[in-house]
Amino acid sequence: xxxxxxxxxxxxxxxxxxxxxxxxxxxxxxxxxxxxxxxxxxxxxxxxxxxxxxxxxxxxxxxxxxxxxxxxxxxxxxxxxxxxxxxxxxxxxxxxxxxxxxxxxxxxxxxxxxxxxxxxxxxxxxxxxxxxxxxxxxxxxxxxxxxxxxxxxxxxxxxxxxxxxxxxxxxxxxxxxxxxxxxxxxxxxxxxxxxxxxxxxxxxxxxxxxxxxxxxxxxxxxxxxxxxxxxxxxxxxxxxxxxxxxxxxxxxxxxxxxxxxxxxxxxxxxxxxxxxxxxxxxxxxxxxxxxxxxxxxxxxxxxx
Amino acid sequence: xxxxxxxxxxxxxxxxxxxxxxxxxxxxxxxxxxxxxxxxxxxxxxxxxxxxxxxxxxxxxxxxxxxxxxxxxxxxxxxxxxxxxxxxxxxxxxxxxxxxxxxxxxxxxxxxxxxxxxxxxxxxxxxxxxxxxxxxxxxxxxx
Numbered sequence: 061x062x063x064x065x066x067x068x069x070x071x072x073x074x075x076x077x078x079x080x081x082x083x084x085x086x087x088x089x090x091x092x093x094x095x096x097x098x099x100x101x102x103x104x105x106x107x108x109x110x111x112x113x114x115x116x117x118x119x120x121x122x123x124x125x126x127x128x129x130x131x132x133x134x135x136x137x138x139x140x141x142x143x144x145x146x147x148x149x150x151x152x153x154x155x156x157x158x159x160x161x162x163x164x165x166x167x168x169x170x171x172x173x174x175x176x177x178x179x180x181x182x183x184x185x186x187x188x189x190x191x192x193x194x195x196x197x198x199x200x201x202x203x204x205x206x207x208x209x210x211x212x213x214x215x216x217x218x219x220x221x222x223x224x225x226x227x228x229x230x231x232x233x234x235x236x237x238x239x240x241x242x243x244x245x246x247x248x249x250x251x252x253x254x255x256x257x258x259x260x261x262x263x264x265x266x267x268x269x270x271x272x273x274x275x276x277x278x279x280x281x282x283x284x285x286x287x288x289x290x291x292x293x294x295x296x297x298x299x300x301x302x303x304x305x306x307x308x309x310x311x312x313x314x315x316x317x318x319x320x321x322x323x324x325x326x327x328x329x330x331x332x333x334x335x336x337x338x339x340x341x342x343x344x345x346x347x348x349x350x351x352x353x354x355x356x357x358x359x360x361x362x363x364x
Numbered sequence: 365x366x367x368x369x370x371x372x373x374x375x376x377x378x379x380x381x382x383x384x385x386x387x388x389x390x391x392x393x394x395x396x397x398x399x400x401x402x403x404x405x406x407x408x409x410x411x412x413x414x415x416x417x418x419x420x421x422x423x424x425x426x427x428x429x430x431x432x433x434x435x436x437x438x439x440x441x442x443x444x445x446x447x448x449x450x451x452x453x454x455x456x457x458x459x460x461x462x463x464x465x466x467x468x469x470x471x472x473x474x475x476x477x478x479x480x481x482x483x484x485x486x487x488x489x490x491x492x493x494x495x496x497x498x499x500x501x502x503x504x505x506x507x
Contacts, residue, residue: 143478164473166498170480185471187499 063172063179067193082354096125102155103129106162119352145174152176178359193226195348208235215242216283218249223322239264244299282321306330374421378440385416430458472499
């Protein structure tokens with residue numbers, strides 16, 4: 061029995077198989093419509109997360125399975141002081157697979173250690189969110205046709221953004237990826253990430269302004285720059301516009317550059333960009349469902 | 365100069381960083397053993413200037429070498445039999461340490477889950493970096 065705790069739990073080869081399955085699901089949804097009939101997914105969400113929970117639920121319903129669970133800790137036994145270990149022992153008696161989100165980092169790993177059913181980490185605090193990374197990789201592979209040989213710009217809060225760190229770690233396993241980190245100095249990518257890239261001989265550069273590098277990007281991964289992350293208001297006001305993607309910046313970009321975003325978007329991508337063919341962030345949401353369907357099938361050993 | 369006599373059976377921990385011997389005494393749980401222990405602080409050392417030494421009269425099996433290696437793998441462990449050094453144990457950083465140090469990340473599951481062991485894993489042997497098994501928080505400083 062396997063669990064998914066970290067995007068690196070799967071080898072590159074295993075990920076390719078998963079993405080092949082996701083693409084087959086995309087092309088032939090009817091083939092998979094009843095494959096999980098009689099199976100139950102437990103969504104144990106100790107903190108609210110509408111998009112991730114609905115994506116998991118949609119994935120299971122699309123496979124013909126059913127869903128049970130809770131969507132915040134207050135409506136679970138955690139409010140009575142039950143441990144994660146005990147909760148998963150109980151859930152193991154009710155469901156066939158579990159997706160767990162928890163504000164405490166490492167909680168899904170504790171659950172996996174006591175579980176009789178596969179556990180998927182659906183986000184644990186600021187630590188890991190592996191199905192977001194799988195979503196990002198599947199989107200890139202599906203729309204670009206490859207997971208190697210490109211320049212990716214990651215823009216915004218690169219210091220605290222867990223999706224960014226996971227994506228860098230995941231892409232570092234593929235050939236000929238060049239990273240451009242676009243952020244204010246306060247929100248630079250952490251040293252341990254750049255040290256890892258140096259050790260692996262992977263090219264990267266750090267820039268402050270998106271306009272200075274957008275022309276050479278094959279992919280642009282946007283994240284939100286939050287006001288509260290800045291040391292002072294003056295710096296925030298000075299720098300915030302550098303990280304808002306609008307039509308004028310898109311005009312500087314290549315015609316094939318894709319724009320991704322883990323969502324929710326606030327104001328870092330102007331709505332005028334939504335109609336641009338290069339905007340892929342809503343397609344990314346759809347790929348999130350496909351990859352979760354493929355993951356459920358793989359962990360339940362129902363993949364054909 | 366203070367003289368501490370030889371021991372017949374047991375071990376001598378030499379080249380302990382000056383001032384660390386009491387910490388090691390507690391982490392090896394020597395206070396729970398019914399045996400003779402000599403704690404020598406600030407002894408003169410050609411190599412280190414000052415050093416601490418621990419002499420313990422007990423079976424070598426009672427010593428947790430993993431804990432010792434985690435605390436300081438430069439410590440020399442001399443095994444004593446019949447008053448002579450019969451072996452020197454090499455200390456190797458353990459792959460995993462359990463319930464020696466606690467994760468200080470307040471967002472870690474270890475902060476709320478009952479009776480969950482605190483486990484740290486050696487993630488970078490070159491830089492001697494241990495990370496919490498659950499949240500991957502780096503353990504910053506040695507004991």
